[in-house]
Amino acid sequence: MNAVGVDNAVWCSCVAYFAMKKLNQEIMFSEYQYQIIQPLVLSARIFGLCPIVFAKIGKFYEAKYSKVLVLYSYTIVVSIGIGTILGVHADATCGTCTIRMRKNKTLFISACDIAIVIIIALYGILAIPYRMRTFIKLLDIWTKIDNVIPISNHQKYRKKSIVFLLTTLLNFTALFLFDIIFYCFPKGITITMRGMVDRSIFYLKKYTTYYLLYYIIVFQEIFYWHLISYIHIRMSSLNRNLRKEKQAISCLFRKIFTIRQKSTIIVNKIELKSNESLKFERNIADRMIELLTVYGRIRESVEIVNSTASYGVVLLILSCLLHLIVTPYFLLIEIIKARSNMFIGLQALWLAAHIGRLLIMVEPCQKCLNEV
Numbered sequence: 001m002n003a004v005g006v007d008n009a010v011w012c013s014c015v016a017y018f019a020m021k022k023l024n025q026e027i028m029f030s031e032y033q034y035q036i037i038q039p040l041v042l043s044a045r046i047f048g049l050c051p052i053v054f055a056k057i058g059k060f061y062e063a064k065y066s067k068v069l070v071l072y073s074y075t076i077v078v079s080i081g082i083g084t085i086l087g088v089h090a091d092a093t094c095g096t097c098t099i100r101m102r103k104n105k106t107l108f109i110s111a112c113d114i115a116i117v118i119i120i121a122l123y124g125i126l127a128i129p130y131r132m133r134t135f136i137k138l139l140d141i142w143t144k145i146d147n148v149i150p151i152s153n154h155q156k157y158r159k160k161s162i163v164f165l166l167t168t169l170l171n172f173t174a175l176f177l178f179d180i181i182f183y184c185f186p187k188g189i190t191i192t193m194r195g196m197v198d199r200s201i202f203y204l205k206k207y208t209t210y211y212l213l214y215y216i217i218v219f220q221e222i223f224y225w226h227l228i229s230y231i232h233i234r235m236s237s238l239n240r241n242l243r244k245e246k247q248a249i250s251c252l253f254r255k256i257f258t259i260r261q262k263s264t265i266i267v268n269k270i271e272l273k274s275n276e277s278l279k280f281e282r283n284i285a286d287r288m289i290e291l292l293t294v295y296g297r298i299r300e301s302v303e304i305v306n307s308t309a310s311y312g313v314v315l316l317i318l319s320c321l322l323h324l325i326v327t328p329y330f331l332l333i334e335i336i337k338a339r340s341n342m343f344i345g346l347q348a349l350w351l352a353a354h355i356g357r358l359l360i361m362v363e364p365c366q367k368c369l370n371e372v
Contacts, residue, residue: 027063027136029143032154034061036233037139039161040226047219048073048125051132063139065132077125077216080209081118087206088114099183099203109326114210116322120315121216127312134308135227141301142230148290149237157233165222168360172218175353176211180204182346221316221360227305228364234298235371238291245287302368313361323354 034054044050051069055062088111092101101107151157184200331347334340 027140027143028057028060029063029139030060030146032151033143033146035158036151036154036161036230037226039158039165040223043165044219044223045069047216048076049128049216049219049223050135051128052135063136070128073125073128077121080212080216081122083209084114084118084207084213087209091203091206099199100207113323113326116319117210117213117217120220120312120319121213123312123315124216124220131308131312134304138227138230138301138304141297141304142234145234145294145297148294149234149241151233151237157229161226161229164225168218168222171356172215172353175349176214178346178349180207180211182342183207217316217319218357220312221357224309224313224316225360225364227309228368231298231301231305232364232367232371234294234301235368238294238298239371241291245284245291249284316361317358320354320358324351324358327351327354 038054041050041052041054045052048069051066051073052063053066053069055064091098092107092111101110180203184203327347327350331344331351334344334347
């Protein structure tokens with residue numbers, strides 16, 4: 001075990017080193033932009049999904065990568081992943097005293113479920129070099145957009161981010177606690193190779209890392225929700241400015257054309273354009289060019305997210321869909337056999353959680369489509 005631990009530490013150090021060779025980009029942005037992304041970055045950093053640190057330089061903030069956090073990201077997922085595999089193996093080899101894998105069918109489904117969790121968590125962490133380069137590029141694009149169309153009421157978006165983070169984490173924490181209580185209750189004895197230990201202690205030791213991996217998956221979905229929401233903020237701002245320019249253009253044409261009582265549009269009076277009128281039209285033209293540039297950058301950010309996050313999103317959606325097949329199956333079996341009301345309630349909550357996970361990824365995309 002000591003040799004394995006040393007090899008894992010060396011492997012994590014090597015991967016983190018070569019990742020840092022590529023992660024040398026830095027970006028400057030304003031304080032209100034920092035206030036918007038701060039809740040996401042600080043919370044995702046705990047689970048190793050965003051190894052970025054901020055440094056205040058004058059009125060601006062600089063975002064750059066941290067070698068320590070990159071190493072922490074790889075170390076935490078490898079450690080938790082190995083702990084989960086060892087814990088599941090210990091439970092599966094307990095024979096008749098196993099907690100979660102009492103039947104062959106349950107053993108197969110549980111093993112597939114845990115394997116999916118491990119694969120998605122590993123993919124999310126090991127793809128950090130590629131994903132963080134993309135995130136830095138998106139921040140750069142959004143900074144250029146905000147220089148043209150500043151975000152108004154940034155405290156509103158910061159508060160929305162915090163509320164979403166807390167609500168999601170509290171709901172999943174309550175679900176995990178209910179799941180733990182169910183498998184630890186009633187107290188029993190589980191026979192292992194080392195002797196007899198308390199059932200609840202055995203379960204907590206073997207499956208705590210599994211719930212930590214699930215937190216990493218939930219944070220991947222939260223991260224994706226924020227990315228699409230940040231794009232939606234810029235799309236909404238662009239549409240508001242386009243509506244303002246439309247009103248300005250309408251006012252300009254009202255000065256040139258009039259509508260008579262018979263609803264016939266004619267030229268009321270042709271005048272030489274004054275310097276003020278020419279300046280007004282030039283301002284509108286320049287503004288429309290700026291907005292077209294903003295549109296191009298928003299489209300570029302959408303294409304970047306589509307091209308880089310597609311594999312991870314597909315894995316997350318497939319995970320939700322598989323759980324939405326398996327969970328109702330167990331729920332219906334328990335309802336028909338009427339064996340455990342507590343287990344029925346637990347499966348119903350897991351079903352709602354998987355639907356919620358799916359909505360987390362779909363809802364911001366639908367908001368963006370509504371802006372088109």
